[in-house]
Amino acid sequence: MRISPDILAAARNDLSALVAIPSVSARDEGMEACADEVERLLAETGFSTGQHKGDVGPFVVGETGDGPFTLVIYNHYDVQPEDPIALWTDPPFVLTERSGRLYGRGSADDKGEFISRIAGWNLFRQAHPGPLPFKLIWIVEGEEEIGSPSLTRFLDSRFPDTKADLCWWEFGEVDKSGRPIILMGFKGILAVELECRTARADLHSSLGAIFDNPLWRLAAAIASLRDASGRILIDGFYDGVVAPDARSRALAATPPFPLESLQAETGGQRLLDGVDAETFYEHLNFEPCLNVNGFHGGYDGEGAKTVLPCTGMAKLDFRLAPGQHPVHIAALLRRHLDAKGFDDVEMKILDAEVLGVRSDPSHPAVDLGAALLEKWFGRPAVIQPSSAASGLAHPFVHKFGATLFGAGLTHHGAMLHSPDENILISHFENMIGFSAEFFAALCESAVTREAAADA
Ligand SMILES: [Zn+2]
Known part of the structure; x- marks a missing residue:
């Protein structure tokens, strides 16, 4: 025409x-x-x-x-x-x-x-x-x-x-x-906010000898969620994942652009363990991932201020594969935190509407x-x-x-x-x-x- x-x-x-x-x-x-x-x-x-x-x-x-x-x-x-x-x-x-x-x-x-x-x-x-x-x-x-x-x-x-x-x-x-x-x-998405409070108000940092610190708690809680390859360590996290069909796998096996071009464009340098020029496109297409979007608390102004902050907050998002329901994943995350001893870390769901x-x-x-x-x-x-x-x-x-x-x-x-x-x-x-x-x-x-x- x-x-x-x-x-x-x-x-x-x-x-x-x-x-x-x-x-x-x-x-x-x-x-x-x-x-x-x-x-x-x-x-x-x-x-x-x-x-x-x-x-x-x-x-x-x-x-x-x-x-x-x-x-x-x-x-x-x-x-x-x-x-x-x-x-x-x-x-x-x-x-x-x-x-x-x-x-x-x-x-x-x-x-x-x-x-x-x-x-x-x-x-x-x-x-x-x-x-x-x-x-x-x-x-x-x-x-x-x-x-x-x-x-x-x-x-x-x-x-x-x-x-x-x-x-x-x-x-x-x-x-x-x-x-x-x-x-x-x-991909689907789950966005959550984690908050940890360990005291009524900010304390003198010398008390760090006896009291735990909410930023340490959050750092440890978040570190327990993922390994260096990006694999998510929450029990049952991958259970529902729908495996790609043969043609989708074949399509993703030949990246339409090289990894280097993406690196040059974004300035991204540090790849997750196991991600390379052959596998990066499959990861982009199929793999769920967990991002820390922000991590806040305590003193981050100029110079030193010794303080034991009373609260800390972090925001996370999971990109989910088809078959992973964000509401279910949020429940698994809660269970994981409790099981690892982080029951004092409060979790708020910010977005659990979009399924992959x-x-x-x-x-x-x-x-x-x-x-x-x-x-x-x-x-x-x-x-x-x-x-x-x-x-x-x-x-x-x-x-x-x-x-x-x-x-x-x-x-x-x-x-x-x-x-x-x-x-x-x-x-x-x-x-x-x-x-x-x-x-x-x-x-x-x-x-x-x-x-x-x-x-
Ligand atoms: Zn738009």
Whole structure:
């Protein structure tokens, strides 16, 4: 399919209009106006649409088509706050072109992703105006940037029995060398705060001869949780972990980029024991990990102050594999601390909402998508079994039973959540073309499947 200048101009106009609405969910600003605009875009291209109340931003749903195959597309129209405004080259809520890029808050995350798909949908419908032989449910959320507080509840009430084949995730990435990535999974997350109090008030440090110190207690408690290879030493921690399937393992066995490039980029130097150039990518994809995010207490000002602090605090996060429920892991952590004699270390759960997921990359839509991405981006697609990071995809994967499919236009220098967020115009165009042909290919495979089922 050819992308005419008209199609591209219309898509840019739609993106401009959407970026101009500062739909900052953290400030509950512009949410209704943006939801209305999203609904209008869906309605005018043939979707039956509706809005549903969320905690902050309404959910917009568009539905069309019918058939044995169901595609769910998930996007979000809310954006991160634009602060710090002084660091933007141009005003954040004005879509601005500079040297082949479009700048603006939400230009990538996630309004650019959404508009490229809508433009692709329009292009596809021009060529295929008849009845759609598969079911398409488009869900556009307004609370993604504040952690999707009502997404699970909304999906349960609006789609109690819906099953889907594929969930086209809200974003996808193009790597530094221009290769499109298909993301098949996310890790889960558990974030906790540990606190230890050993006295009513800070004491003279000479009393360290008889009283224990909360920072020592916390250091010892945390040290008991992990070994130098990153292996987590909590009893039962790995029990539920779902092992990667053969194709995911094969995909992760050949890293798409060398360890050295990641080291050069991040300045990261000290590898965990057992992690090397051959295994690092498998670790990123499959291994749970435990991070100490912060460790606070006592005196950390200039010069010496001898003190025996009365309290200490640490924050930890676990990135979890599919099969590890964060609430269960929190219970195991509590049991571990008690069993090791750290029952005076208090634990507060900060986040236990996001479960890890990993879909089977042998789903036929994945190879279909990979071939079309290669066609439009001119580079072979990289199929990545799982992000090393977390995303709230489990309602789609577990409840709908959908295969996760993350493909999009977010490039290496997109500056997500930062000043000067941007997309490449060439990627925008590629994603419009890809989307149109992906819809067409799903259409054909749905027709083929129906014919096969009838025969
Ligand atoms: Zn974001």
